[in-house]
Amino acid sequence: xxxxxxxxxxxxxxxxxxxxxxxxxxxxxxxxxxxxxxxxxxxxxxxxxxxxxxxxxxxxxxxxxxxxxxxxxxxxxxxxxxxxxxxxxxxxxxxxxxxxxxxxxxxxxxxxxxxxxxxxxxxxxxxxxxxxxxxxxxxxxxxxxxxxxxxxxxxxxxxxxxxxxxxxxxxxxxxxxxxxxxxxxxxxxxxxxxxxxxxxxxxxxxxxxxxxxxxxxxxxxxxxx
Numbered sequence: 001x002x003x004x005x006x007x008x009x010x011x012x013x014x015x016x017x018x019x020x021x022x023x024x025x026x027x028x029x030x031x032x033x034x035x036x037x038x039x040x041x042x043x044x045x046x047x048x049x050x051x052x053x054x055x056x057x058x059x060x061x062x063x064x065x066x067x068x069x070x071x072x073x074x075x076x077x078x079x080x081x082x083x084x085x086x087x088x089x090x091x092x093x094x095x096x097x098x099x100x101x102x103x104x105x106x107x108x109x110x111x112x113x114x115x116x117x118x119x120x121x122x123x124x125x126x127x128x129x130x131x132x133x134x135x136x137x138x139x140x141x142x143x144x145x146x147x148x149x150x151x152x153x154x155x156x157x158x159x160x161x162x163x164x165x166x167x168x169x170x171x172x173x174x175x176x177x178x179x180x181x182x183x184x185x186x187x188x189x190x191x192x193x194x195x196x197x198x199x200x201x202x203x204x205x206x207x208x209x210x211x212x213x214x215x216x217x218x219x220x221x222x223x224x225x
Contacts, residue, residue, distance in 0.1 A: 001018075001019050001088075002017070002018050003017055003018075003090075003094065004016050005094065005097050005098065006023065008023075008026065008027050008028065008029050008030045008031075009028050009029050010028070010029030010030070010031055010032045011029075011031075011103075012031035012062075012100070012103055013097070013100075014030045014060070015059075015060060015094065020159070020163045022159055022162075024059050024060055025060075025062065026189075026212060026213070026215065029213050029214075030062060031062070031066070032212055032213050033189065033213070034063050034066045036211075036213075036218075037157075037212055038066065038157070039066055039067065039070050041218065041220055042153055042155060042187040043067055043070055043071075043153065044070065045220075046152060046185065048152055049078045049079070050079045050080075050081070051078065051079070051152060051153060052083070052148070052149045052151045052152055052153070053067065053082045053151070053153045053155065054148065054153070054154045054176070054179060054180075055082065055084040055085065055154075055157060056140055056143075056157060056158050056167075057084065057086040057140065057157065058086035058135055059090070059157065060090060060094075060098055060100070061090075061095075061100070061117055063155055064084065064116050065100050065104075065109070065112070065116065067080070067082065068116075068127060068128060068131055069106070072106070072128065076129060076130055077130075078130070079130045079131075079132070080130065080131045080132070081124070082132065082133045082134070083134050083136065083148055083151075084133070084134070084135050084136065085136050085140055085143065086135065086136070086137060087137065087139050087140070089121075089135075095117045100113055101114075112127060115127050119135055121135050121136065122134070122135075122136060140158065140167060140175075141171070141172060141175070143175045143176065144175045144178070148179050150181040151180045151181060151184055152181045152183070153186075153187075154176055154180065154184065154186040154187065155187065155188075156188035156190070160190075161192060168190065168194070168195055169198070170198045170202075173195075173199060173202060174202060177204070177223060180223045181223070182223055182225055184223045185220060185221070185222055185223075186199070186204065186221040186223070187219070187220050187221075188218065188219050189211070189212065189218050191208060191215070191216070191218055191219055195219065196208075196219060199219070199221045202223075203224045203225050204221040204223050205221065206221045
């Protein structure tokens with residue numbers, strides 16, 4: 001599918017798929033959305049000394065980058081293992097044109113950005129000290145066959161239900177739940193009632209949160225068993 005780069009309202013860029021009429025990120029602000037949904041309502045709520053993150057899906061790599069940005073603000077005495085699934089990796093030209101490192105003041109981010117995208121698929125790579133990234137090229141529905149440690153934070157960042165409704169139905173959420181620790185957190189930009197009900201059926205405690213710019217609500221879900 002053909003993709004083009006667009007600039008969102010906060011000045012950060014995203015990819016747009018013409019055939020689906022779908023952005024990779026909110027047109028209200030790609031960076032703002034990533035930081036609000038996955039950092040403010042995700043990473044900073046986890047206090048474990050080792051954090052295993054599962055992301056669906058890797059996309060442009062922006063969620064990895066904002067996670068590293070937040071991690072570097074800490075004392076860095078904990079470990080993050082970041083597992084990201086992606087079926088259709090972006091290409092070198094798109095990586096160059098997105099240039100997400102320009103969004104951050106840290107001069108090291110240009111090297112970090114390129115290291116994230118250069119990391120070999122299917123291998124765990126230390127991007128910065130104690131932050132390990134493993135990119136896995138697969139369909140999301142292959143998750144049940146992937147060997148992972150127990151996950152305590154899920155970034156559920158699939159394309160919207162309008163274009164990929166099967167990604168927001170019970171079978172995939174069940175696979176994700178099976179990979180999670182008890183008391184693990186799933187965070188997503190979606191606030192669909194059907195998603196909330198599915199997660200509740202799977203024994204999650206679900207809470208509506210204020211959404212990122214341009215979206216009224218989003219969901220946090222804690223696995224209870």
